[in-house]
Every structure is written in structure tokens, then in C-alpha cells.
Amino acid sequence: MTKPDEITPDELEHQIAIESLLDERRHFPPPAAFAARANVNDPAIYQRAADDYEAFWEDAARGLDWYEPWHTVLDWQLPFAKWFVGGKLNVSYNCLDRHVNAGRGDRVAYYWEGEPGDRRVITYADLLAETERTANALKELGVGRGDRVAIYMPMVPELPAAMLACTRIGAAHTVVFGGFSSESLADRINDSEAKLVITADGGYRRGKPFALKQNVDAAVESTPSVEHVLVLRRTGQDVAWKDGRDVWWHDIVPRQEANCEPERMDSEDMLYLLYTSGTTAKPKGILHTTGGYLTGVSATHRWVFDLKDDDVFWAAADIGWVTGHSYIVYGPLANGATGVLYEGVPDFPDPSRWWEIVERYKVSILYAAPTAIRAHMKWGRQHAQTRDLSSLRLLGSVGEPINPEAWMWYHEVIGGGRCPIVDTWWQTETGGIMISPLPGVTTTKPGSATMPIPGIFADVVNDDGVSTPLGEGGYLVIEKPWPHMLRGIYGNPERYKETYWSRFEGKYFPGDGCHRDEEGYYWLMGRVDDVMNVSGHRLSTTEIESALVDDHRVAEAAVVGAPDPLTGEAIFAFVILKSRVEPTPELGQELRTHVATKIGAIARPKTVMFTPDLPKTRSGKIMRRLLRDIAAGRPLGDTTTLADAGVVESIRDATTSARDDE
Numbered sequence: 001m002t003k004p005d006e007i008t009p010d011e012l013e014h015q016i017a018i019e020s021l022l023d024e025r026r027h028f029p030p031p032a033a034f035a036a037r038a039n040v041n042d043p044a045i046y047q048r049a050a051d052d053y054e055a056f057w058e059d060a061a062r063g064l065d066w067y068e069p070w071h072t073v074l075d076w077q078l079p080f081a082k083w084f085v086g087g088k089l090n091v092s093y094n095c096l097d098r099h100v101n102a103g104r105g106d107r108v109a110y111y112w113e114g115e116p117g118d119r120r121v122i123t124y125a126d127l128l129a130e131t132e133r134t135a136n137a138l139k140e141l142g143v144g145r146g147d148r149v150a151i152y153m154p155m156v157p158e159l160p161a162a163m164l165a166c167t168r169i170g171a172a173h174t175v176v177f178g179g180f181s182s183e184s185l186a187d188r189i190n191d192s193e194a195k196l197v198i199t200a201d202g203g204y205r206r207g208k209p210f211a212l213k214q215n216v217d218a219a220v221e222s223t224p225s226v227e228h229v230l231v232l233r234r235t236g237q238d239v240a241w242k243d244g245r246d247v248w249w250h251d252i253v254p255r256q257e258a259n260c261e262p263e264r265m266d267s268e269d270m271l272y273l274l275y276t277s278g279t280t281a282k283p284k285g286i287l288h289t290t291g292g293y294l295t296g297v298s299a300t301h302r303w304v305f306d307l308k309d310d311d312v313f314w315a316a317a318d319i320g321w322v323t324g325h326s327y328i329v330y331g332p333l334a335n336g337a338t339g340v341l342y343e344g345v346p347d348f349p350d351p352s353r354w355w356e357i358v359e360r361y362k363v364s365i366l367y368a369a370p371t372a373i374r375a376h377m378k379w380g381r382q383h384a385q386t387r388d389l390s391s392l393r394l395l396g397s398v399g400e401p402i403n404p405e406a407w408m409w410y411h412e413v414i415g416g417g418r419c420p421i422v423d424t425w426w427q428t429e430t431g432g433i434m435i436s437p438l439p440g441v442t443t444t445k446p447g448s449a450t451m452p453i454p455g456i457f458a459d460v461v462n463d464d465g466v467s468t469p470l471g472e473g474g475y476l477v478i479e480k481p482w483p484h485m486l487r488g489i490y491g492n493p494e495r496y497k498e499t500y501w502s503r504f505e506g507k508y509f510p511g512d513g514c515h516r517d518e519e520g521y522y523w524l525m526g527r528v529d530d531v532m533n534v535s536g537h538r539l540s541t542t543e544i545e546s547a548l549v550d551d552h553r554v555a556e557a558a559v560v561g562a563p564d565p566l567t568g569e570a571i572f573a574f575v576i577l578k579s580r581v582e583p584t585p586e587l588g589q590e591l592r593t594h595v596a597t598k599i600g601a602i603a604r605p606k607t608v609m610f611t612p613d614l615p616k617t618r619s620g621k622i623m624r625r626l627l628r629d630i631a632a633g634r635p636l637g638d639t640t641t642l643a644d645a646g647v648v649e650s651i652r653d654a655t656t657s658a659r660d661d662e
């Protein structure tokens, strides 16, 4: 899968030089008092893991409750891994029952806050009862072990309850982010052949209700596998209803018994699918299984976030993405943690909302995306400074590279200069954190995710797969299997092999460029494939291109990521119209909206530029590298393989474009 237009390590080095990350000389050792109390404060853990990584992860797996022990720690038939083979467990039991049985039922699982300001406190006993009732309702609706359930809900407590209910009865869930369109939802339902869709009438965003059920109604027109739609009332908005198919949550769940025996699942049974964008137009169903995943997310949650009994942990993410799966739901609940669940946007009704939440619940660990931190920087420090943030003791970052400036602002303004920052690199596919500081051990540098955690073995290699010396860049690879790794792409083992395991023999290729400095610190530098990262959300250029050419007036489209100070990357679309179609700013706006309708608002291009032609190699391949330069306003790189050199100039001269100037 070598692609001539991939970003080369040279280009990445160039980018990194521009951002002068390498001039970053500041070091932040763990504060002594923090290190003294930390869950992990002995660096010997790295060596112990390296000496015998199977034994190391086996120890971690012992932190869970198993009905039956495994007979084999790892069965590795490259690239197919099985962890804790023969072991039997149930995820909802590990996340709920075992805490309640240990007398901790009154402990708070979630402080929930709806965007309009409604609040609920949900204890472990409450969440267990709701999960069991929901599980019984799912059974009544004909869902059983081995089935798939699609979940399309706002961030309400019933969402984790629905996920846990699936795990209780051995059904796999696929959560679809509420910002995706009905078409995206339908694709995911069809690929997973879900029997049931769990949704709500709608949710709240920026002070207004938005509709979900309506999108489900449109989606299930084309999803033959769906038998029922279970609908939670959240906003009270009007919904269309189809008798026999649609069922209100309040009609079926509350009347169930709060008693449902957990299924004894095999360690390698499917736990969930989560769709993510790859380099083609079709999102991939990333498949995670049971024992290894829960081992990995619970262990990394304890080590990286230094979780203590009195902590209040807030991952300010949406459960529709992997961060929410692993660090709002499964990792924290398996550890019996107290978490915060917030439904809405950070600036409603004003930009102090997050800091008010931190103050109200005495949040001690905050985990957020750099794009949110940059938005807070833009809104101003006064919103944080008028709140009491003294409960915070550790900060985390995830989803995209964090620029040193945002790191320092987070450290000083939010962390009061006293909280270590864990910049955690990982992916939907990796299931949990892979490269990150251990806050009681690692000296951090602003902008670097530092080193692979114990039990994870990474390298940086050149085009030929040869390890690059320290001080140089290349491609990140992972060298050994790990418990929380994906087990495949649903229904497509060939695509799994080709996407992740064919580029460098025997190694997992995540698609990220990386520079390793003289001290061996990893500096992640963004994707090297056709995947963009917009506000920490992964989007495929190809998927957006196919949405654009779906409009009958568009002949051809090429999409690239352009650097953006707020969102990291912004979507920049070059569009060639069919002959006789007038390029007008209005048409540009229509196309932007068309993409948002097809995929979801997160995929709306920031800029649509009409162009008479696209730069292509002599073999006809679009040279995205040049388009990226144009979109970024950079001087053009090498154009020697260009079929027609005049093309680039004609694009540069193109004046008709539509952009979002918010």
C-alpha cells in the first residue's frame, strides 16, 4: 500500500521544524509529592514488562474477576491475536456487580450533567439496576448472545447503561456518534447487521434540542436487519412512530426486573464494533473483544491517570468515540472510579461551563482534546480563573498532537502549574493508551507524548522498515501484540491485514509519522495517509470526496487537510465542476451542506475551492502533496513528476471558493 503522495518523513521533518517543536527544551519532572504517592513510581516497571511482556499483562488481567481462568496468555498467529485464551468473564459484572458486591454500591459512578442544567447522581447500585432492567428489555425485544445492537444516543446515563446491558447479555454494541447523518448511521447498521437500534427522541446542543429519532427513521428505511427501535425520551420533541417496530424506553425498561444473570463470555468474544474512517470511502468496523480489552483499558486507566479512591475523573469526550468507550465507560467503571458525564458543548451557556463543572464536582483528573484546550485559550483565561480549580491534580490530552503553547496554557492556567500532564497517543484500533508519560515516573516535555507505556513496544522506522536513529523521524510502528488491540475489521480480514500489517513486515502500522529526539522521546506528527484529524476527529479524505462527487454537478474532487490554529486540521476541498456548471459561492455553500448532510456536520468542508483541473502525476494520480501546499499557502514542493505544470498555477489563480469564516 505504498502511496506516492503520502507525506514523507522529510515533509514531516519540515513541518515540525516550522512549528519549532524541536526547540522545545523545557522539561517537567514529576512533582516529588505526586511521585511519592503515585500508583507507579518505580521506573523498573518498564524493564519488568520488557523481560516478559506476557507475564506482565497476565498480572494486569488478574485485576479482573474471571469465571474461569485462561489456559494460554497469548496465541499470536500474526496478525491475529488471542489474549487470555479459554478465560471466561462478563464485562458488566466487572464494571458493576463486583463493586456492589464489595459493599461499594453507594459509591458514585457518574455525576451527570445535562446541557440545560439538569443533574443526576448515579451510584454503582443505580447503574447496575438500570443495566439489568435494560438487559431484560433487550431480551424481550429478541436480542441475545452474539447479536449486534446499534446505539445512537445523546450523552445521558442511559447510554452507558445500554452499552453495559449489551455486554451483560453477550450482544455486541456499535455506538454511532450523534453527529453522524442518517446515511452514515444506515451504513454502520447494515455493515454490523444490527437487530436493534437504541436511540432518543433527541438531545441538547448549544441550548437547542436536536433530533436523533428522525435520523433513525430515515436510516432504518434501508436497514433490513433492524427489528426494533428503542427510544428514550430526552427532549420531549415530537417524533414519528411506527407501531410494532418502535418501543419507548419508559414503556419497557422500568417494568423489568432489576435482576439479570450475566452471560459468561469467552475472553475473545466480540465486545463491540466502532466504525472509524480509513483511506477508502467506507468506514471500517474496528472489532474489540472482551478479556484483553478490559484488561488493557482498566490497567492503563490506573497507571496513566494514577487513579485513587477519592479521585473524580472526567474525560470530557463523547461516548460515540473510542475515548468515551475506553475512558468514560469501560476503564473507569472496571476500576470502580467516580466519573463525570456531561451532555453538551464547553461554551454553553458561556465558556466557564467546564470550569464550573470542575469546581462543582471537585474533578481531580481532567482528560481533554487539544482542540478544546485551544478553544478555551481563545475564549480567555478569565473563565477558568474565576472558578476554584484547586481539586485538579492531573491533566490529560488525547486525539491529536498538542502544540507546546496549548500544553503550557493547560499546565499553567488550568493546572495551576502543579499538575502533571499526560499526553496520550492511541487510536480506535489500539483500544487504549499506548504512548504516554506515567505521571509519577516520566519527565514530560510540552508537545511530546514521551514514551511507550510499559508492555507496549514501539519503534520509528524509515521507508524500508529500518529503525531510524534517535534524532530522526519516520513512521511509528508497534512491534508486539497487546491485549487491547483490535482483533480485526469486521467482516474483512484481508483489509485488516493490508491496512495495518502489510506496510512493514510483522509490525503494526498505525498511519502516524513520528520524530524521536536524542533522548528517545516520541513526537507524534500527524497522519501520513489520507486520514485527516479535525478537532481530534478522524475523517477520511476519500469519504468526503465521494460525498462531493455524489452531487450531480461535481465532476471530480480532491480533499486535503489544511493546518488550522483551532481545529488542528481543517477540511479543504478542491472541486472540478462538470462543463456548463457555473462556479458560484452559493454552489460552494450548497456543496458544503451536502457533505454535512451525507456524512455529518463534522465532515462539512471549511473551504470549497473550484478549480479547472487537479495536479496529477503522469500515471494519473492526484498529487495531494501539492494540494496540501496550496491549501496551507506554502511554497510548492517538488513538481517534477507533474503531468502538466500549468495546472498548479491555474488552481492558484482560481478565485471562486466558499468558506466558513466563523
Ligand code: PRX
Binding pocket: 276, 322, 323, 397, 398, 399, 400, 401, 402, 423, 424, 425, 426, 427, 428, 429, 449, 510, 511, 512, 524, 525, 526, 527, 533, 536, 537, 538
Ligand atoms: O493521528 C493520531 C491521532 O489520532 C489518531 C487516532 O484517531 P482515533 O482513532 O479517532 O482516536 C482518537 C482518540 C484516541 C492517531 O492515529 N492522535 C491521537 N492521540 C494523539 C494523536 N496524535 C498525537 N498525539 C496524541 N496524543
